[in-house]
Amino acid sequence: MTRIICAATFAALVASAMSGPVSAESAALYNQVKIDAGKALYDGECHRCHANESEDVSYGPPLENIIGRGAGTVENYDYSIALAASGIVWTEAALRAWMEDNTGFMPGTKMRHVGIEDRTVQDFILAYLRSITTRDGAAVSEKLTKD
């Protein structure tokens, strides 16, 4: 009998876990946890080369407002020809491909290879990148290329 009840309880728990966030507060909490994890990963994997604020000194191009931004459009940054001429837009899918294998995705880039293949790690970093995308990236790159 106990076993049957346990199985039923377990099934109910699995069902509730699979139905996702139960409230807007939970959704906001989950998202904040992802952003915090993403920030820690960004600090470990990206920050030494990429400022997260456009005004800060940065070895690589700053990544503020990266989502939706045209590749190679930070003013006065000395991009490789490969990146400057790529004509791509940094969608989340493009950023995943870049994190996974940037040198394979874009031969000739001067960013050294990073190989972040774990989708959960990519999800967290993307959540953080979304959180520092406070302006429409397309508008940002359009303004930059017009100046």
Ligand code: HEC
């Ligand atoms: C060792 C330094 C270094 C590290 C670490 C690094 N990058 Fe880069 N990144 C660069 C350089 C340099 C470029 C410019 C590449 C070029 O011009 O070909 C670049 C370019 C980029 C671009 C293109 C930006 C644009 O304006 O088009 C993105 C996106 C990017 N990196 C994301 C990341 C992410 C996310 C991480 C961490 C997972 C990371 N990078 C880690 C040095 C680095």
